[in-house]
Amino acid sequence: MIKSAKRWTVNRPNEEIVKQLEKEVGIPSLHAKILASRGIIDPTEVHSFIHMDETTMHDPFLLYDMEKAIHLIESAIAANKKIVVYGDYDADGVTSVTVLTTALESLGADVTFSIPNRFEHGYGPNKKLFLKLYEEGASLLITVDNGISGVEEVAYAKSLGMDMIITDHHEIGAVLPDADAIIHPRHPEGHYPFGELAGVGVAFKLATALMGTVPYELMELVAIGTVADLVPLRDENRYFVKEGIRRMRNSKRPAIQALARISSTEQAELTEESIGFMIGPRLNAAGRLGDAYPAVDLLKTDDSTHAMTLAKELDTLNKERQAIVTAITSEAEKMITDLYGEVVPHCLVIAGKGWNAGVVGIVASRLTEKYYRPSIVLSIDSESGIAKGSARSIEGFDLYAELSKNAQYLPHFGGHQMAAGMSLAIEDIGILRDNLNGQAEQVLTAEMLSPLIEIDVPLSIDEIDVGVLESLDSLRPFGMAFKKPMYMLEDLTASSVRKIGAAKNHMKLELTDGAQTLDAIGFGIGSLADDITPGVKLSITGDLQVNEWNGNKKPQLLIRDIRSDDWQLFDLRGMREPSRWLPTVPTDSTSFIAFNAQTADYFRPSLQGIDIQLMKGDQLPKADNIVLLDIPDESSQLEELVKSMQADRIYAHFHVPESKYFEGLPGRDQFGWYYSFLKKRERFDVVSNAEQLTKHKGWKKDTVYFMSKVFSELEFVKIEDGFVSVLETVGKRDLSEAPSYKQRERQMKLEEKLLYAPYMELKQWFDEILNRAIDGEEQ
Structure with a gap:
């Protein structure tokens, strides 16, 4: 048995709907399963989804206050008044600034932009910054990706x-806020058809209304901000990202070219993942560590050389950000160990002096990923007495709702179910920690604290090929509300298992269903290779990709998790030194079993204090795994043990001090010759002359001793002081009546069955025993 690292939930799409989509839409079963699992099952809807076009976009004037905003802006442009676009410091914010300022510039506006500094001004509208902009001549402020919560600040700007x-x-x-116009897709007095636009999506709508036409050349910026802000990829958002990425792949914009180059990403192969993991973090880096202005400068420049210089600057900042995140994460993990030891609480609230407030959200994400707990990471500013931080949650713990119960300690907080930001007095951190832990204990069950993988696309190998995987581009982008598929393949075996990498910390498998094969690779799970035994049925979940090597393309599964419900046999036969196999045996719930006392004595010094259980009568141990150190005298002993325990794993070592299998039993002609030899002599000194006799006859070393003992047990001879003498016999007796003969015969059969049988034969023998045990239970 191989236990999965995470808890699996498998949602299987309706097979009839899948077949219907395959037939009526003409798409592969893999595509049909993805769509069916997401509730897109009507063939007409599927066609529109795959072939989405500009008709998806809504009229920008459906947004509340749009006409009022356009009138204000056009009046300001006509009067040559100074306009300032006031943005935010994340990727959504800087793309929003770029989109709107570019549109305004094209209309001849006197426009500049301003972005608050995360550390000096905080998020959103800021009175100090508003005053500075007013003193510099600003007449009209337009916020992008912020402002809706700035009631006091907007009133202050108006008073100026x-x-x-x-x-x-x-x-x-x-x-x-008492603004002159508020454009928001969920305005309480509005009726806009789609309420989930990103900040850049709203800015793009304003730009479209201003220009009187859709500025498609800005769509690539909209795609970046939309993906980076993790808004649902439905409706307009989906079209923005799909069309934006299509344009990015051929973009002449210096920023796109420079960001692709600096992140080692092929521009022609850009996807939403490229944006999320390569481009977005670099645009975010400037605002996390200081001013976000370089990010806007990069997006707006027409100079390729300058773009590359700025991209390198952002890349350097991103590496610095990564180093800071790693350092803070390490400190936070040490705090968790120091505070809680091995028993991690239901909710983590960790605070550190001087931690960079711009990256604590990333640290919170890492803690949540590692410990699978709601996590709050706070940066303490001793001078102000304030702690600022970010939080990330897990399924089942509504972060915003639970924080709301502590509003009296949180003068500033906001967010949603899965993420939040906040500030509070340093002295209230302990209260918040205690309260949230208590709340989490009431809400989160033990099962909910186990990491979850949601699987929605079960497949078989015959559904996977390079063409099918490459055509998945028609279903992209994946993201919020249209999540990336989590694939699962079941009942496969591994025809080959290899540890790879310099440190052998990765694993490569060749999976097979008996007819076809699929390559699979698991990064960081090389040790799992020791757990995969021949023939064991595996279920594997992960992502599919096309792997290209030397011009050849093959499908490949990137392993996310793996499990098997089969019992497993681990073959340790022939590995004499325990140091070679002991590290591969689980330490928990494992019984080390010996059938002979001599075996227990032999192994105790080398098993590092591990208890060895000596089988005696009906006394059977209880454990999930058993290590069989030797072979029994009777196969029934082992059969009873296996049937009773029904272990998840059996480790077969089967140490035998002196193997008899290859020595065999002397033949009847050998016994006959030796008996005649003894009859011709009164006494034979077996101690002194046995070795000479075996050499003369070409027998094995102990053959003479063994035959002598058999004759003695049958009362054909007597042995005294090392001399063998023939006795007068009464009748004939069969050699098999001798206990030594029986024991040797029995040992040879046991060795053949257990010690020298091929792996699959030994596995089959155990299978038969276990199947009989199961059949007996069911009767």
Whole structure:
């Protein structure tokens, strides 16, 4: 048995619907399963989904206050008033700034942009910064990707005499700011058809309304911000990303070319994953460590050389950010160990002095991933007495709702079920920690604290080929609300298992269903190779990709998790030194069993204090795994043990001090010759002359001793002081009546069955025993 590292939930799509989609839409079964598992089952809907076009976009004037905003902006442009686009420091924010300023510039506006510094100004509207902009001549402020929560700050800007337009997509509070116009897809008085736009999506809508046409050349920026902000990839968002990525692959924009090059990404092969893991983090890095201006400068520049310089700057910042994250994560993990030892609480609240507030959200994500607990990571500022931080959650723990129960300790907090940000007084950290742990204990069960993998696309090998995988591009992008498939293949065996990598910490398998094969690779799980025995049935979940090597393309499964419900036989025969096999044996719930006391004595010094259980009568151990150190005198002893324990794993060592299998039994002609030899002599000194006799006859070393003992047990001879003498016999007796003969015969059969049988024969023998045990239980 191989236990999965995570808890699996398998949602199988309706097979009839899958076949219907295959037939009516003409798509492969893999595509049909992905769509069916996500509830896209109507053939017409599937066609529209795959062939999405510009008709998906909604009229921007359906957004509340759009006409009012356009009038304000056009009036400001006509009067040559200074317009400032006020953004945010993340990837959604900097793309929003770029989209709107580019549109305004094309209309001849006097426009600049401003982005608050995370450490000096914090998130969103800031009075100090608003005053500075006013003093610099700003007449109209347009927020992008922020502003909806800035009630006091907007009122302050208005009191200075500036006009305010808010464009945002974040949660709307009980009171709206008193801005001149508020463009928000979920405006309480609006009726926009799609409420899940990213900040850049809202900015793009405003740009479209201003320009009177869709600025497709900005779509690639919309794609970046939409993917990076993790909004649902439905409706317009899906089209923005799909069309944006298509354009990015052929883009002449210096920023796209430079970011692809600096992240070692083929521009022609860009995907939503490239944005999420390569481009987005580099655009975010500037704002996490300081000012986000370089990110906007990069996106707006027309100069390829300057773009490359800025991309390198962001790449350096991103590496610095990664180092900071690694250092803080290490400190946080040490705190967790020091605070809790091995018993991790239901919710983690970790705080450190001087931690970079720009990366604590990433650290929280890492802690949640490692410990599978809701995690809050706080940066303590001793001078201000304030701790600022971010939180990440797990399924079943509504972070925003649980934080709301502690609102009296959180002067500033916001977010949603899975992520949040907050600030609080340092002295309240302990109270928040205790409260959230108590709340989590009430909400989260032991099962919910086990990491979860949601599998929605079970496959067989015959559904997978290079063409099918490459055509998955038609279903992209994957992301929020249209998650990337998690594939599963069942009832496969591994025809080959290899540890790979310099440290042998990765594993490569060749999986087979008996007819076809599929390569699979697991990074960081090389030790699992020791757990995969020949013929064991495996279920494996992970991602599929096309692996290209020397011009050849093959499908490959990237292993996420693996399990088997089969019992397993591990062959340790012939590995004399325990140091060679002991590290591969689980330490928990394992019984080391010996049938002979001599075996236990032999192994005790080398088993590092492990208890050896000597089988006596009906006394049977209880354990999930058993290590069979030797072979029994009777096969029935072993059969009874195996049937009773029904272990998940059996480790067969079968140590035999002196194997008799290859020595064999002397033939009847040998016994006959030796008996005649003895009859011709009164006495034979077996001690002194046995070796000479065996050499003369070409027999094995102990053959003479063995035959002498058999004759003695049959009362054909007597042995005294090492001399053998023939006795007068009464009648004939068969050699098999001698206990020594029987024991040798029995040992040879046991050695043949247990010690020298091929692996699959030995496995089959155990299988038959276990099957009889199961059949007996069911009767």
